[in-house]
Amino acid sequence: MRNGFVVILFVMIIALLAACSESDDTASQKQKNQETPVETVQAKTGDFVVEKTVYGRMEPLSMTPVTLPVPGEVDDIEVVEGDHVSKNDTLFTLKTAAGKQTIKTPKDGKVLQLKAEKGATISNENPAAMIADGDKMKMELSVTSALRKHFKQDDTYDVQFNSKKYKAVVTYIGAMPEENGLYTVKAEVxxxxxxxxxxxxxxxxxxxxxxxxxxxxxxxxxxxKDNQSYVYLVKDGEAREEKVEITEMQSDESAVEGNVKKGDQVVVNGQQTLSNHSKVNATERQE
Incomplete structure (x- = not known):
């Protein structure tokens, strides 16, 4: 009786192990056949330009002082800080010992550093305001000698500000370094x-x-991975792992060498979960 029970128990264990093995094989097969959703772009070829970011400060292209002939009391003000004015526009009127004086702008531009306040007495020792060039700004940069050699007079360069691009034309490249050892470069924007x-x-x-x-x-x-660089190409519904060598890298694009050619579908989203010959469901990214 006891021997019969042992036999039955042994048969049950064998059956359970077989069922588990079959279940594992089924799960493994399902995982193997499962398609991973990925996003791709087409590889392209061309000249890859490496850029360095150089930061500069914006200043008015020119500043013209508004000087007073005599000191006096501000009687009436026609402008506020930041106003755009044309040549001979009235800025303010001044009560002086010789009577009222009308102070006009000497040129077109923007009113900055306005010192006049109604009822206040201002002297003629310092400018009462500054008129800045309103159409262009001067971008001043301090660069190393290594970067200086890449600038060219009158060439146009991209400038990024608040996530938008603008154009700057180089107008000056310093021939001698400043006290800090850096060279001054100026551009107009x-x-x-x-x-x-x-x-x-x-x-x-x-x-x-x-x-x-x-x-x-x-x-x-x-x-x-493993101190090597790889990309995944999509071919015949599979991800094909290809080793690449990075020759130059930027934050958005990189130049590479390897078994990748123009037009190949390269995985750019979902690649971290792939292995060689993984089944994929690829969608091309719309630029």
Whole structure:
């Protein structure tokens, strides 16, 4: 009787192990056949330009002082700080010992550093206001000798400010370093829409190197593992792992060498969960 019970128990254990094994195999097969959703872009080729970010401060292109002929008491004010004025517009009137004086703007521009307050007495020793150039700003940069050599007089460069791009034309490249060992570079930026105010810091994008005729991929597509760089290409519904060598890298794009060619579908989203020959459901990213 006891021997019969042992036999039955043994058979039950074997059956349970077989069922577990079959369940594991089924799960493994399902996982193998499951498609991972991924997003792809097409690899492209071309010249890859490496840029350095150089920060500069915005200042008015020119500042013209408004000087008073004599001291006096401010009687009436026609403008406020930041107003745009034309040449010979009235800024304010002044009560003086010789009678009322009308103070006019000497040029077109923007009113800055306005010292006049109604009823206040102001002297003629310092400017009562400054008229800044209203259409352009001056961007002043301090750069190393290594970066200075990449600037060219009258060339146009991209400037980024508040997530938007503008154009700057280089007007001056210092030939001698300042006391801090850096060189001064100046550029003009259009400001007709009053995007910039004095003191704003903007980023100038300086091209310093170009890799000729290379494969260019989104940096996000590159996966690092085991001290190697890889990308996943989608071919015949599968992810194919390809080793690449990064020749130049920027935050958004990188130049690479490897078994990747123009037009290949490169995974840019979902690649972290892939392995070689993973089944994928690929959607091309719309630019």
């Amino acid at each position: 259009d400001n007709k829409k009053d995007v910039f105010i004095a003191g704003d810091i903007a980023a100038l994008m300086l091209p310093v190197k170009a890799v000729k005729d290379t494969v260019i991929l989104p940096t996000a597509a590159i996966v690092e």
